[in-house]
Amino acid sequence: MNKKVVIIGAGGHGKVIADIVEKSGDTVFGFLDDGKAKGEKIMGRYCIIGSIEECEVWQKNDEDLYFIIGIGNGKIRKAIFEKYQLSYYTAVHPSANLAMEVTLGEGTVVMANVCVNANAKIGKNCILNTASVIEHDSILMDFVHVCPNATLCGTVKIGNLTQIGAGAVVKNNVEIVDSCTIGAGTAVVKNIEEKGTYVGVPARKIL
Numbered sequence: 001m002n003k004k005v006v007i008i009g010a011g012g013h014g015k016v017i018a019d020i021v022e023k024s025g026d027t028v029f030g031f032l033d034d035g036k037a038k039g040e041k042i043m044g045r046y047c048i049i050g051s052i053e054e055c056e057v058w059q060k061n062d063e064d065l066y067f068i069i070g071i072g073n074g075k076i077r078k079a080i081f082e083k084y085q086l087s088y089y090t091a092v093h094p095s096a097n098l099a100m101e102v103t104l105g106e107g108t109v110v111m112a113n114v115c116v117n118a119n120a121k122i123g124k125n126c127i128l129n130t131a132s133v134i135e136h137d138s139i140l141m142d143f144v145h146v147c148p149n150a151t152l153c154g155t156v157k158i159g160n161l162t163q164i165g166a167g168a169v170v171k172n173n174v175e176i177v178d179s180c181t182i183g184a185g186t187a188v189v190k191n192i193e194e195k196g197t198y199v200g201v202p203a204r205k206i207l
Contacts, residue, residue, distance in 0.1 A: 004029040014070025074143040
């Protein structure tokens with residue numbers, strides 16, 4: 001069934017989601033964005049239909065609409081997700097490879113060339129960015145962002161609101177707590193038990 005999808009946030013991340021929606025055979029109904037004028041065109045063919053706070057009005061007027069949050073910042077995604085009662089769309093690019101028994105939480109985005117292997121569990125409103133790898137039996141909690149080309153080896157657990165930077169690697173059987181930022185190219189080889197920002201090979205805390 002063709003779904004009508006409203007994207008919350010008309011920045012770069014929202015534009016990538018629009019491409020995924022269309023390539024999945026669904027329809028971008030429009031964008032909601034607080035920083036753009038109603039009627040403004042996005043990518044030359046989509047339209048700003050209002051501000052973010054109007055989302056529940058759109059949902060009430062058309063129960064067939066689905067919504068997805070096209071904002072990279074996890075704290076903002078969480079605030080929107082918890083404030084508004086909406087029917088959420090889960091976006092999966094056709095080139096993504098999802099193995100057997102993978103579970104995806106509502107509102108999650110899986111971008112081009114992502115690989116998610118057997119029995120991985122992905123929480124709500126996560127972002128699996130371009131060409132990232134989530135190996136078998138890994139668990140991602142809610143609002144996690146795995147950036148392009150990052151690799152999570154088998155049986156990894158990532159806490160809520162944690163971001164794994166581009167090209168970072170998390171060793172198998174490692175756990176990372178909530179609200180961490182793992183820098184680009186970082187190698188996480190042991191558990192991270194304190195929230196903060198980590199960089200380097202191996203990872204070390206800097207903030």
